[in-house]
Amino acid sequence: MKKILLIVAVFGMVLSVVYGQQSRYLVFEFIKVESNQTYDFIEYKEFMEKLYQGAVNDKRITGWDFWSLQSGADPSEFQYITITYYKDPVSMMNGLQEEDLVRYGMIAHPHLTEKQVREKLNAAYNCMDLAQRSYMQEIAHSLDNFQFKKGTLASFDLMKAVEGRFQEYEKAEKEVFLPIHQNRIEKGLMGHWSLLRTALPFGSEAKSTHLTINVYKDYVQFFNAQEYEDMESTAEQRAAVEKGLKSRDQKWVYLATLENAIR
Known part of the structure; x- marks a missing residue:
C-alpha cells in the first residue's frame, strides 16, 4: 500500500509539470553537528555556499538556504536546516551528484585540483550527520x-x-x-x-x-x-x-x- 501511495505522489508531481502549474520543489536536510566539530562545520558551510552558488548560476537549482535552529528541537537531534530549491520534481529527485559538486568546486576554487576538491567535500561530509532529508512540493x-x-x-x-x-x-x-x-x-x-x-x-x-x-x-x-x-x-x-x-x-x-x- 505504501508503495502505491509513493507512486501516486511522484506521479502527481510529474503531472503538475506536464500541465504547467507553477510550483516550487524543496529538499530539506536536517543536520546534526557534534560540539567538537562546530569549527569544521563552519568551514563546510563556507565551502558549500560557493558550490551551491555555482549550481544556481548553472540553473541546476533555483536557490539554497542555510538556517540555524533557535528552538523546537533537542540539540542532540539536529541544529541546522538547509533547503535546496528546484524548478521541477525531476530535478529535485535527481538532485546534485558528487560529480556536479566537484565541478562547481573547481570553478569556485580554480587553485584546487580535482583531488583536493574531493578531499574537502569528504571532510565536509564527515563533520556532520544528516539526521533527516525530506522532499517537498509547495x-x-x-x-x-x-x-x-x-x-x-x-x-x-x-x-x-x-x-x-x-x-x-x-x-x-x-x-x-x-x-x-x-x-x-x-x-x-x-x-x-x-x-x-x-x-x-x-x-x-x-x-x-x-x-x-x-x-x-x-x-x-x-x-x-x-x-x-x-x-x-x-x-x-x-x-x-x-x-x-x-x-x-x-x-x-x-x-x-x-x-x-x-x-
Whole structure:
C-alpha cells in the first residue's frame, strides 16, 4: 500500500509539470553537528555556499538556504536546516551528484585540483550527520515580495493530516488559514507564508505530511505577530478555523534564523 501511495505522489508531481502549474520543489536536510566539530562545520558551510552558488548560476537549482535552529528541537537531534530549491520534481529527485559538486568546486576554487576538491567535500561530509532529508512540493503561498536575507526568522511547523482528512486539511490551509496569514502580511505583522506537501518520505509511517513556513523579517515582527488578536473575525470564521485545526496534528514547531540565502 505504501508503495502505491509513493507512486501516486511522484506521479502527481510529474503531472503538475506536464500541465504547467507553477510550483516550487524543496529538499530539506536536517543536520546534526557534534560540539567538537562546530569549527569544521563552519568551514563546510563556507565551502558549500560557493558550490551551491555555482549550481544556481548553472540553473541546476533555483536557490539554497542555510538556517540555524533557535528552538523546537533537542540539540542532540539536529541544529541546522538547509533547503535546496528546484524548478521541477525531476530535478529535485535527481538532485546534485558528487560529480556536479566537484565541478562547481573547481570553478569556485580554480587553485584546487580535482583531488583536493574531493578531499574537502569528504571532510565536509564527515563533520556532520544528516539526521533527516525530506522532499517537498509547495502547493500554496502568500502574495508578497518578501526578500529572504540574513537574520530572517521563520517557524517551520510540521503537520500530519488526520487519516482520511488529507484533502480537507489542504482545503482548510488554502481557504481558511492562507487568508489569515495574507491579512497579517498586509498589516506588516508577517513577511511570507507557504504550505508544502511531503513527497518523500511518504506513507502512514511518515512523521509528517505537510509543512507550513511562517516567515518574519526579525524578532520585533515575530513578537508583534504573536500578540496580535484579530478582533474583526466573525463567528463563522472562527468556526472554520476550529474545524481546520481538527483536520491535522501539529507535530513539531521549529524556530530558525536564516544564516544565508543563495539565489
